[in-house]
Amino acid sequence: MSTSVARLETSLNTTFATRHWPVISGDVVTRVVPADDEFAVLDDAGTRLSFCRNETIFEEGENAKYCYRLVSGSVRLCKFLLDGRRQIADFFLADDLFGFADIDTHAFSAEAVTDVVLLRYPRARVEMLIDVDVHLRRKLIQLTHERLNTTQMHLVMLGRHTVKERIALFLIRIAERLGLDADVGGEIDLPMSRLDIADYLGLTIETVCRAISDLKRAGVIAVPNTHRIVLQDARRLRNLVEGATLLSA
Amino acid sequence: MSTSVARLETSLNTTFATRHWPVISGDVVTRVVPADDEFAVLDDAGTRLSFCRNETIFEEGENAKYCYRLVSGSVRLCKFLLDGRRQIADFFLADDLFGFADIDTHAFSAEAVTDVVLLRYPRARVEMLIDVDVHLRRKLIQLTHERLNTTQMHLVMLGRHTVKERIALFLIRIAERLGLDADVGGEIDLPMSRLDIADYLGLTIETVCRAISDLKRAGVIAVPNTHRIVLQDARRLRNLVEGATLLSA
DNA sequence: CGAACAATTGACAGACCTCAAGCGACGTGG
DNA sequence: CCACGTCGCTTGAGGTCTGTCAATTGTTCG
Incomplete structure (x- = not known):
C-alpha cells in the first residue's frame, strides 16, 4: 500500500490506495472547526497537502520555513537518537496547529501517523499576520502557552x-x-x-x-x-x- | 547576611534565619542585563521582591495574577503528586522570565532554590503591553518558543x-x-x-x-x-x- | 562539641527491559 | 476461496538497571 505517496499543492487526488486501518477520507472530514475560527485569516495563505501513513512531513534540522495545521488524520512529533532510540514529544489531531514554535530549524521531525491532510503556511506570512491581526495573535499565543503546559505535564508523567x-x-x-x-x-x-x-x-x-x-x-x-x-x-x-x-x- | 529578607507587601517576616550555603546578596547583583533590554518597558510595572531559600513564590492552583523576572538567585518550577513524588520542570537563573505562560491558574509551583530577588509584574499589565509594544511582544514570543523547545529536549532526556x-x-x-x-x-x-x-x-x-x-x-x-x-x-x-x-x- | 541536614556508599529487591516465541489480522497469490 | 506470508501485537522467561532501605561521612551552625 501507500507506495503512492504524498503529493502536493493542487492535486490531492491521491487515491490513498487501500490502507488497512484508519479510514479517514480527506474529503469526508470537512473542517469541523470550532465556531470561533481565528485562523480563517490564515487560510488564504495555506497550501493543502496530503501525506501517507509514515511519511515525513518535516525532518529535524530542516529549515523551518513553514507552519502547519492538521486537517485530518494524526501526526507525531519525534526525535531520534543516533542508536535508533526514539522519543515522541506530541501527537497532533485534527485542527491542531504545529511547527509554529520552531525557530529557524525544526528541532523535531513530524511524521504522519495515519494518512494525513494538512494546511501549510509560510512562516514569514504567519509572522506578518501576527503583527497585524490581534485575534490571531492572541489565539496563537494562547495555544503556545497551552502546549507548553501540556508538555510540562508530559514531563511529569515521564519523570515520576x-x-x-x-x-x-x-x-x-x-x-x-x-x-x-x-x-x-x-x-x-x-x-x-x-x-x-x-x-x-x-x-x-x-x-x-x-x-x-x-x-x-x-x-x-x-x-x-x-x-x-x-x-x-x-x-x-x-x-x-x-x-x-x-x-x- | 540576608538574614533579613523576603518580604514584601505586608509581612512575611518568616525569619528564615541563617541559611547555610549560597551567599547571594540581593543588593550586590545589580541587573547585569544583556544589552538588548526589550524588557525595560516592563520595569516600571514591576515590584521588587525577595524570597529566602525554599520559600514558595507561587503555588500550583493559585490564581496566576503575576508574571516574574528573576533578578538574582535561582528558582525551581515543580509539581507534587499526592504521595510526595516531585517533578521539577525547570530551573530559572538570573534574568530568566517565568510565569508568563500560565493561563488563569499556575499549573506548577515556583520555589526559591537559593535566596532570590525578583521582579513581579501584574499579568494584566503585561498583556496590555504586549499589544502595544512590538519589540516586547516579539521577544516574549521568542522566549516562549525557546522554552517550549528546551522543555521538549527535557522530555527526550526523561523518556530515552x-x-x-x-x-x-x-x-x-x-x-x-x-x-x-x-x-x-x-x-x-x-x-x-x-x-x-x-x-x-x-x-x-x-x-x-x-x-x-x-x-x-x-x-x-x-x-x-x-x-x-x-x-x-x-x-x-x-x-x-x-x-x-x-x-x- | 554536638545537632541537624545533605551527600555518599553499600546491600538488596523489584520494576522494567531484553530476548524470544506465539498469535491474530490482513492482503496477496495460487 | 483458501493458504500462506507479513506485520503488528501479545505473552513468557530471565536479566539488569535503578529504586529502596540503611548506615556512614561530611558540612554548617548553634
Missing part, C-alpha cells in the same frame, strides 16, 4: 509516574482531546500504534502491551480491536492516577 | 536517555546557560541540591550521587565541593551523550 499511571493518563488525556468525557467513559479510536504509544510514554512496546492487558483483565477497559479502547470503568481508571496531580486532571 | 547521559546533558546544558563553553570546560556553580537534580532528571538522589561519583572516578569532572563541578574532560563528557541528538547538543 509509574507504568500503570502513564497508560491511564494517556488514555484519559486522549479521550478528552477526542471530545469524550473521560469520567463517563466511551470509546477511543487510537490513531497510533503500540510502538508509538511506547515511544510517547518512554516505555517499550512490551511494557505498554502488558499494561493494557492488565487493564483489560481488570475490567477497566475493553479492547474490541487493536486501535479501539472502550473505557468501561472511568472512575477506576482515574483512581489509578492518584497520586496524580494535586489539582488538575 | 540513560542515567549517565542525563547527568552529562544536565551538566553541559547548565554550563552553557551559565555562559561557559561546555567544549572548553570550566567550573560550574550549581545552585541546586542533589535532590533537586534528581527530581529534575526523574531519578533518585542516590542514583544521581552514584553517577556523579562515577564521572569523578573516571576523571571527567572534579567536585571540589558539593555545589561546584569542574569540567575536566569536556570531550568525554560530550561523548557520553552520543547517541544524543542527531544534530543539536
Whole structure:
C-alpha cells in the first residue's frame, strides 16, 4: 500500500490506495472547526497537502520555513537518537496547529501517523499576520502557552509516574482531546500504534502491551480491536492516577 | 547576611534565619542585563521582591495574577503528586522570565532554590503591553518558543536517555546557560541540591550521587565541593551523550 | 562539641527491559 | 476461496538497571 505517496499543492487526488486501518477520507472530514475560527485569516495563505501513513512531513534540522495545521488524520512529533532510540514529544489531531514554535530549524521531525491532510503556511506570512491581526495573535499565543503546559505535564508523567499511571493518563488525556468525557467513559479510536504509544510514554512496546492487558483483565477497559479502547470503568481508571496531580486532571 | 529578607507587601517576616550555603546578596547583583533590554518597558510595572531559600513564590492552583523576572538567585518550577513524588520542570537563573505562560491558574509551583530577588509584574499589565509594544511582544514570543523547545529536549532526556547521559546533558546544558563553553570546560556553580537534580532528571538522589561519583572516578569532572563541578574532560563528557541528538547538543 | 541536614556508599529487591516465541489480522497469490 | 506470508501485537522467561532501605561521612551552625 501507500507506495503512492504524498503529493502536493493542487492535486490531492491521491487515491490513498487501500490502507488497512484508519479510514479517514480527506474529503469526508470537512473542517469541523470550532465556531470561533481565528485562523480563517490564515487560510488564504495555506497550501493543502496530503501525506501517507509514515511519511515525513518535516525532518529535524530542516529549515523551518513553514507552519502547519492538521486537517485530518494524526501526526507525531519525534526525535531520534543516533542508536535508533526514539522519543515522541506530541501527537497532533485534527485542527491542531504545529511547527509554529520552531525557530529557524525544526528541532523535531513530524511524521504522519495515519494518512494525513494538512494546511501549510509560510512562516514569514504567519509572522506578518501576527503583527497585524490581534485575534490571531492572541489565539496563537494562547495555544503556545497551552502546549507548553501540556508538555510540562508530559514531563511529569515521564519523570515520576509509574507504568500503570502513564497508560491511564494517556488514555484519559486522549479521550478528552477526542471530545469524550473521560469520567463517563466511551470509546477511543487510537490513531497510533503500540510502538508509538511506547515511544510517547518512554516505555517499550512490551511494557505498554502488558499494561493494557492488565487493564483489560481488570475490567477497566475493553479492547474490541487493536486501535479501539472502550473505557468501561472511568472512575477506576482515574483512581489509578492518584497520586496524580494535586489539582488538575 | 540576608538574614533579613523576603518580604514584601505586608509581612512575611518568616525569619528564615541563617541559611547555610549560597551567599547571594540581593543588593550586590545589580541587573547585569544583556544589552538588548526589550524588557525595560516592563520595569516600571514591576515590584521588587525577595524570597529566602525554599520559600514558595507561587503555588500550583493559585490564581496566576503575576508574571516574574528573576533578578538574582535561582528558582525551581515543580509539581507534587499526592504521595510526595516531585517533578521539577525547570530551573530559572538570573534574568530568566517565568510565569508568563500560565493561563488563569499556575499549573506548577515556583520555589526559591537559593535566596532570590525578583521582579513581579501584574499579568494584566503585561498583556496590555504586549499589544502595544512590538519589540516586547516579539521577544516574549521568542522566549516562549525557546522554552517550549528546551522543555521538549527535557522530555527526550526523561523518556530515552540513560542515567549517565542525563547527568552529562544536565551538566553541559547548565554550563552553557551559565555562559561557559561546555567544549572548553570550566567550573560550574550549581545552585541546586542533589535532590533537586534528581527530581529534575526523574531519578533518585542516590542514583544521581552514584553517577556523579562515577564521572569523578573516571576523571571527567572534579567536585571540589558539593555545589561546584569542574569540567575536566569536556570531550568525554560530550561523548557520553552520543547517541544524543542527531544534530543539536 | 554536638545537632541537624545533605551527600555518599553499600546491600538488596523489584520494576522494567531484553530476548524470544506465539498469535491474530490482513492482503496477496495460487 | 483458501493458504500462506507479513506485520503488528501479545505473552513468557530471565536479566539488569535503578529504586529502596540503611548506615556512614561530611558540612554548617548553634
